[in-house]
Amino acid sequence: xxxxxxxxxxxxxxxxxxxxxxxxxxxxxxxxxxxxxxxxxxxxxxxxxxxxxxxxxxxxxxxxxxxxxxxxxxxxxxxxxxxxxxxxxxxxxxxxxxxxxxxxxxxxxxxxxxxxxxxxxxxxxxxxxxxxxxxxxxxxxxxxxxxxxxxxxxxxxxxxxxxxxxxxxxxxxxxxxxxxxxxxxxxxxxxxxxxxxxxxxxxxxxxxxxxxxxxxxxxxxxxxxxxxxxxxxxxxxxxxxxxxxxxxxxxxxxxxxxxxxxxxxxxxxxxxxxxxxxxxxxxxxxxxxxxxxxxxxxxxxxxxxxxxxxxxxxxxxxxxxxxxxxxxxxxxxxxxxxxxxxxxxxxxxxxxxxxxxxxxxxxxxxxxxxxxxxxxxxxxxxxxxxxxxxxxxxxxxxxxxxxxxxxxxxxxxxxxxxxxxxxxxxxxxxxxxxxxxxxxxxxxxxxxxxxxxxxxxxxxxxxxxxxxxxxxxxxxxxxxx
Numbered sequence: 001x002x003x004x005x006x007x008x009x010x011x012x013x014x015x016x017x018x019x020x021x022x023x024x025x026x027x028x029x030x031x032x033x034x035x036x037x038x039x040x041x042x043x044x045x046x047x048x049x050x051x052x053x054x055x056x057x058x059x060x061x062x063x064x065x066x067x068x069x070x071x072x073x074x075x076x077x078x079x080x081x082x083x084x085x086x087x088x089x090x091x092x093x094x095x096x097x098x099x100x101x102x103x104x105x106x107x108x109x110x111x112x113x114x115x116x117x118x119x120x121x122x123x124x125x126x127x128x129x130x131x132x133x134x135x136x137x138x139x140x141x142x143x144x145x146x147x148x149x150x151x152x153x154x155x156x157x158x159x160x161x162x163x164x165x166x167x168x169x170x171x172x173x174x175x176x177x178x179x180x181x182x183x184x185x186x187x188x189x190x191x192x193x194x195x196x197x198x199x200x201x202x203x204x205x206x207x208x209x210x211x212x213x214x215x216x217x218x219x220x221x222x223x224x225x226x227x228x229x230x231x232x233x234x235x236x237x238x239x240x241x242x243x244x245x246x247x248x249x250x251x252x253x254x255x256x257x258x259x260x261x262x263x264x265x266x267x268x269x270x271x272x273x274x275x276x277x278x279x280x281x282x283x284x285x286x287x288x289x290x291x292x293x294x295x296x297x298x299x300x301x302x303x304x305x306x307x308x309x310x311x312x313x314x315x316x317x318x319x320x321x322x323x324x325x326x327x328x329x330x331x332x333x334x335x336x337x338x339x340x341x342x343x344x345x346x347x348x349x350x351x352x353x354x355x356x357x358x359x360x361x362x363x364x365x366x367x368x369x370x371x372x373x374x375x376x377x378x379x380x381x382x383x384x385x386x387x388x389x390x391x392x393x394x395x396x397x398x399x400x401x402x403x404x405x406x407x408x409x410x411x412x413x414x415x416x417x418x419x420x421x422x423x424x425x426x427x428x429x430x431x432x433x434x435x436x437x438x439x440x441x442x443x444x445x446x447x448x449x450x451x452x453x454x455x456x457x458x459x460x461x462x463x464x465x466x467x468x469x470x471x472x473x474x475x476x477x478x479x480x481x
Contacts, residue, residue, distance in 0.1 A: 013211030015054030015081070017405035020245040020288050022059050023112040024408045026143045027368050029245060029290050032359070034301040034310050037143050038111035040368070041065050046110040046137065048130060049073075049118035052081040053095050054402030055409065056114065060093035061386050062407040062474060069107055071098040080401055088389045101129040103137075110137055113144035116288070120148040120223050121215070127223075131237040134291065144291045145245060153285025154224035156198045160189055160205065161217045168218070178218050179210055227287060228276045234289075240297050241272065245288040248360050251304035252278055271302060306359075308342075308352055315339035315367045316355060328354035332364060337472045339371045367408075373471045380479040381467065382428025387475040395420040407473040418447040422466050428479040435463050 019025055023045055027037050038044075042065045047056040050070025060068040070093065072078050078097040085093050098104065113134050119127055134144050164182035171181055186206060190199045205213070216222065231241045243250035250271075254260045259281075267274035278284075301307055317339045318332035328351050332340055345351045358364035383391070394404050395417055403411045421442070425435045439448075439459055448462050470476045 013051070013215060014209065014403055015050075015052035015077075015401055016403040016411040017055045017058045017409035018116055018411070019409040021055065021114045021116045021145045021147070022409040024059075024367070025245055026112050026145060026290065028314070028366055029243065029247065030143050030292070030300075031310055031313060031368060032247065032306055033242065033303075034307060035141075035292075035296065035299065037141055038139070043067075043111040044109065044139075045069070045112045045114070046107070047071070047114040047116075048100055048133070049115060050081070050095060051077050052401045053085060053093065054405070055116065057085070057088075057090065057093060057402065058405045058407065058409045060090050061088070061390065064092055064386075066092055068093045069110075070095045071100065071103075073097070073099055084393070084401065087393065088386055090386060100126060100133060103129070103133050107137070109139050109142075111139050111142045113138055113142070115144065115146045117147060119146050120225070121219055121221050123221055127233070131233060131239060135237045135239055135293070138293065140293065141296070142292065143242070144239075145288055146291060147286070147288040148230060149222065149224035150230075150279060150284055150287050151224050151226045152280055153283045157201055157205075157285060158224070159195070159198045160186060160201060161222070163189060164217050176210065176214055179213060182213070182217060224285075226276060227279055227289075228272055230287075230289065231272045234291060235294065238294050239291050240294045242290040242292055242297070242300065242302060244275075245290055246362075248362070249278070249282075249284070249287070250275055251360075252282070253360060254281070306356055308347070311352055311355055312342050312347075313368070315341050315370045316345075316358065316364045317367075317371065318358070318364045326354045326357075329358070329363070332358075337371070337373050337468060339367060341370070371472070373468070376471050376478050380428055380431060381426050381470065381476040382479050383424070383426055383470065383476050384474075387470075388424065391420050391423050395424070407475070416447070418442070418444075419466065422463070423470060423475075426467065426470060426476060432460070432463055432467075436460060439463070 023037075023040050023043055027040060030037050040059075041063055043063070045056060045059060045066060045068045047053075047068070047070040050056055050072050051074070053070050056068050056070045060066060070081070072081075072095070075097045078095050081095045085095060096104070115130055115134070119130060122130075130146070134146075138144055163185045164178075167185040168178040168181050173181060183206065186202045189195050190202050192199065208216070227241070234241055254263075263274055263277045263281075266277065279287075301310070316332055317336055318329060319336050320333060328345055331345060342351060342355070345355075355364070359366065394400055404414060405411045422435065422439065425438055430438070436456075436459055439462075444459070448458050
């Protein structure tokens, strides 16, 4: 464990939010299967392997009555993460340096547990400890997620990993110095005529950031596994795989009806076997498993036949889509950024079919609570104190340790200081006209596409888009005149 601790202390990485791991997505996916988990507003959340806290922080800020705990082996990352939490004034998030094999029992029970980017990258005794902690500290109606590398997709990637480590093994390089030599090895793979299948992976890998590459390809531990083997480990601990957090991975749309029939017959009602065949078919390399106590499974409808009553409790919104030919999609797009439920869309069979398709295709944004931004109308808005400090952090820091994210954990890769400055102008005092005048004083040519004819229109549209973003993400509150 000391080797792992040393690696993450010396080579940190940008801590990002991952929507598919957070309680929003967990609650949503459990609801699709007819199971109710704890309300988000006052949930207790644990993240195992939280790094600087960039993931769980987004949830804590948006749900001030929740209680969140992040633990990590890296004392250096925890130290810097705590400094950031204090700077933002977030009172309901505690970051703790901790070895999961010595988990503090006094932390109690949790409604949602997150373990992202950890399980495949630690030794077996730590993997066992993770499952034991989840079983013992997850509330009866709780859920958890664990992400991990999977076979068969990682079979070919392992060849790339092996070549990268082979090249650096006989060179006198350490830490991040290994990366340029590892990348050189990947160029060799691309040129090797007998490694065409492996080489097809190289470009995607090369596009990853350096810190990810280092921890993914040069760490001591990286143990991919088949879903069926992971499921057996869960069952041995009284836990069960519910589905992948990407719904279509567990219930893919396969156009070959005969193939689908053969998989169904082969699985003979065993959903894990069926999903394993899907992993072979799609050559999958990564999964995020939704997990709960094994005894909960009998009370769930884990099927691609989502019940209407479960869809009725969800709220949908859609910014845009290529499938505008669907009436439901058209209504959602016109109503954006507000959500619509099935009762508002009309409970025809076609509505349910099109909503389910939007889930398969990841076309829509789905929530367990209604979002209505009309309450703001044209009123002045003011950034909430925590989000003002959050935005100021990104404006002031040249090398932030976390990535900017939406309230529900969608990371946004941007170094646009201009946009942060405009966000901060929404202080409850400035009107749109005031913000417009302030922007005119700034260098805008590189930030907003304007010309002499459309300058005013372009700037006002930009202001409106920023305002909408802040409202949609609950970063602000309205100010009554």
